Amino acid sequence: MATPQFKHALFCAVITLVIAYPILGLDLTINAATIDLQGADTSTVVAIVAAAFVVFFFQLYRDTVMASLRKAPKLNPLSGREPLPQAKRVKLESWVLTGIVVLALFWPFFVSRGSIDLATLVLIYVMLALGLNVVVGLAGLLDLGYVAFYAVGAYTFALLSQYTGISFWMSLPIGALLAALFGLVLGFPVLRLRGDYLAIVTLGFGEIIRILLNNWTNLTGGPNGIGGIPDPTLFGMEFGRRVKEEGNTSFHETLGIAYSSEHKVIFLYLIALVLTVITALIIRRFMRMPVGRAWEALREDEIAARSLGLSRTAVKLSAFTIGAFFAGFAGTVFASKQGFISPESFVFLESAIILAIVVLGGMGSQIGVILAAIAVTILPELAREFADYRMLVFGAAMVLMMVWRPQGLMPMRRIHIELEKPE
């Protein structure tokens, strides 16, 4: 009876039981002389045992089951077809993407406030990941301190609005440019560094910024952060119930509709959406331009790139600067969305998550990175009940991903360039 299959199936069933324990948040407590299982009623226990049995029998008869499944008609109607010709596919892709963006424009008017808030956060992460994708995915420079530029963008807006009363729209380019400047400044000392060494220096840079924000209490308020960051306005129309700044009008009064706190949330979402689309389009264009190819060439072989006349300095600095620029964008939106920022929002974990998004999505691949940003931000929100095990599940997902699909969700596809045959 103890065939290898039986042993394997038994093992899998036991693993199912063991995994169910932390994932479902069960707890064993000692109650006088007996041991109680807390956090589970009878039905849960029955379900777990049933799941273990299903796993056991599936593993025991796996070969037979899989063979009969293979005989079943194919469910995916696309699997047998010829791949589309290049030009047609590009056209189809751009139509699908435009459709998705249009859907995203109208979507917030039909859903709850909480979902819009979450979607705005997702868009901020998409922007960050697209920016980091330039540095890590395209230029191959491992940057572990990317969150610093995000912080620069956010704090620029917060401080400017606090001390000078500058609006969101003025702050947006200033924050992005200042973040880009910081990218440039970080770029200089790390020009000669690669790989591990670069990672450590950028990690240090990220910490410097965070600690500076934490300790420069006079300016930044230290750990208390900065509050009262104004919301963006639409052509001088404010979204609050009452107008805060003189000369502005309020949105609901101008349009003659009833006040709703949702207007502001939807407006912020739309701003984030537009900025994300702009970011994606600009970076997509960069990838087809000399500068994008130079980034990749430097990643592939620095010596060969130099031997062909590419300046290492110019290429690396441009990657750092442009990557940081979009982080500054994202930071400004973040500050406006939260209304309050403190150094706690810019810890190393954020850098790690953004990097994880880029790696999971597929280095250099824009669509992959966007999908990964959505997955990594939304999944923890959906899994709020087992918050304790969130990081555990996240880590396990990373490990599995790297084992089974090291190139990422959607690996980068090379750009097809049609050449005319010379005479």
Added chain:
Amino acid sequence: MLEVKNLSMRFGGLLAVDEVSLDVQEHEIVSIIGPNGAGKTTVFNCISGFYKPTGGDILFEKRQIQAKPDYKISRLGMVRTFQHVRLFGNMTLVENLLVAQHRHLNTNLLSGLLKTPDYRKREQKSLDRAAYWLNRVGLLDLANREAGNLAYGQQRRLEIARCMVTEPKLLMLDEPAAGLNPAETRELDQLIVSLKEDYNVSVLLIEHDMSLVMGISDRINVISQGRPLAAGTPDEIRQNDDVIKAYLGEA
């Protein structure tokens, strides 16, 4: 056009290159030969700016270049290949050739983002040039493949094409025939001669394949243990006693 005078390169206690002199004139193929470890590639690295020589002068078109950074030297019109092929492996063949034309392109970020007419014109020109050279080395059908997937001989040819799209005046080839079979070596032989004859490029060549070197070189420099051993036409070198001794050992 290229003049190297008394070039020395010292790595700590090791004198890798000792007072080597050579020159390349317009429309000429000059070879550097010598036993393994003689310092040939070190000479190349000094000329192309990857090493800063510890002594001597390097002049390209009568201008001192030994203090210039590598990428500036290549922009002067002097590009090289590598002993171990160095392609941008994850990029397609076309992209490899487009990267090489970086300085011919309009690299202004704004004009690229807006696709100005000037940008489009230059982009088209560089695409045409890439198509021409891919066709010339017989790789046009593979234009959108990734360079890393090519066979070794094809990679060698692509590396030469990548140099040629930069429109160099002097091409430096570091053991281009290494790892090629006899048929591929013959093709390479014809290609190098054609570069000189049809495209008016001078060639500085490091090579171990003697039939290739003797067949196409106008002049040959022999280096042994970092020191110059002999220089002259292929016939002179073939009969030089020192060279025979260095290669075959003393009887």
